[in-house]
Amino acid sequence: MLRLYTDASVTTGVSKHLQAAALSEEQRKHVLAALDAALTDAFYTLLLSLDGAASLSGEQHQFNLTDEAGNLIANGDGSLEEAAWSTFQGSAV
Incomplete structure (x- = not known):
């Protein structure tokens, strides 16, 4: 998104x-x-919220995320949190 915001042609x-x-x-x-920094924090928090590791709008839940074929991607077991940390913070948990 940051690249999009700074692209003079867009x-x-x-x-x-x-x-x-x-x-x-x-x-x-x-x-x-x-x-x-703001985008990183926002996306990281959103992913943690989907994984049940953080609250979103004052509520904390675990969600099952699936792809288009119904295959499980994440189920609140911390795998999404670990991937988010690695992606946004630069090292694995």
Whole structure:
């Protein structure tokens, strides 16, 4: 998503705001770092919520996730949490 927001050939609501801000290169670097951190936190928390390891909207549940063919992807056993940590934080649990 961050690449999409910063791609000059693509127009999104976020990219419009970034362009309108007319940031210096140093400011842009800091704003993009903040956006990257926010997106990482949001996606990581969402995946943990689906795995039952974090609450979403004040409620905590475990979900069964399946692919289009009905094959189980995750069932709240921590596998999604482990994959999310590895992906977003850079090392396995």
